[in-house]
Amino acid sequence: MAGVMKLACLVLACMIVAGPMTANAALSCGTVNGNLAGCIGYLTQGAALTQGCCNGVTNLKNIARTTPDRQQACRCLQSAARAVGRGLNTGRAAGLPSACKVNIPYKISTSTNCNTVR
DSSP states (O other): OHHHHHHHHHHHHHHHHHGGGGTTOSOOHHHHHHHHGGGHHHHHSOOOOOHHHHHHHHHHHHHOOSHHHHHHHHHHHHHHHHHHGGGSOHHHHHHHHHHTTOOOSSOOSTTSOGGGOO
16 A cells, blocks of 8 residues: 555656646646556556546547647656656556557557657
């Protein structure tokens, strides 16, 4: 339980720090992280994939309609992944859209060039 609380605090810190970086996009890192909060157990602790997580993934895809929004979502995901660090299961993160049956136009990875996301 303490690990989940630390992770939640880390996500909150990322939202505060990354918030000002959203000047050109309507989508904030707070929105991205909030939609994916239900996925934390799946991505870090090997928990089962929940409908709440997939609902968040679907919602995020639906609200990231413009290229700047998708690029910002990509950056926010990368920032959160770096913040979690070694606790993140990168294979599960990369496969999350597919696991939720959602198509997104880029790979969820810290190596993705978010500037090329369309």
